[in-house]
Amino acid sequence: MKTLQDLFEDMLKDIYYAEKKILKELPKMAKKASDPELKMAFESHLGETEGQVERLEQVFKLIDKPAKGKKCPAIEGIAEEAAEIMEEAENDEVRDAGLIAAAQAVEHYEMARYGTMVEWARQLGHTKVVKLLEETLKQEKGADAKLTKLAESGINEQALAA
Ligand code: ZN
Ligand code: FE
Numbered sequence: 189m190k191t192l193q194d195l196f197e198d199m200l201k202d203i204y205y206a207e208k209k210i211l212k213e214l215p216k217m218a219k220k221a222s223d224p225e226l227k228m229a230f231e232s233h234l235g236e237t238e239g240q241v242e243r244l245e246q247v248f249k250l251i252d253k254p255a256k257g258k259k260c261p262a263i264e265g266i267a268e269e270a271a272e273i274m275e276e277a278e279n280d281e282v283r284d285a286g287l288i289a290a291a292q293a294v295e296h297y298e299m300a301r302y303g304t305m306v307e308w309a310r311q312l313g314h315t316k317v318v319k320l321l322e323e324t325l326k327q328e329k330g331a332d333a334k335l336t337k338l339a340e341s342g343i344n345e346q347a348l349a350a
């Protein structure tokens with residue numbers, strides 16, 4: 189990698205791989221969630237994630253590159269932790285609190301990536317790409333905020349009582 193454009197393309201492949209991994213993980217998390225609002229939050233973010241993958245494909249098209257993923261060890265590790273929580277939690281309430289924590293690690297990883305990529309795309313003069321990535325960044329922040337609200341409005345307390 190010699191240029192900022194190279195770095196941008198590498199990160200684009202990383203997040204494309206990560207979003208596709210998230211598409212596979214969110215249904216498992218929705219299935220394991222017992223709080224109905226938490227379940228709904230995962231299902232609704234799954235729908236958003238499908239749109240995010242499409243947006244990334246538009247970005248590849250705009251920069252004239254084939255849509256291709258590159259293995260993201262970070263999302264593999266975050267997903268592995270989520271799977272551990274789902275297996276090791278011994279009751280629904282504690283599992284829900286753990287699922288929120290795991291999902292927030294995913295959202296924060298994505299926020300870090302999209303935040304960087306929006307700025308690099310701006311520097312590189314890819315104006316349409318900036319718009320697309322900003323739209324996704326907003327959804328990731330929204331998903332994170334919704335999870336915080338669910339944790340603070342009952343799920344953590346229920347875990348404490350369990
Ligand atoms: Zn990644
Ligand atoms: Fe995403």
Ligand code: FE
Binds near residue numbers: 261
């Ligand atoms: Fe990565």
Ligand code: FE
Binds near residue numbers: 294327331
């Ligand atoms: Fe997300």
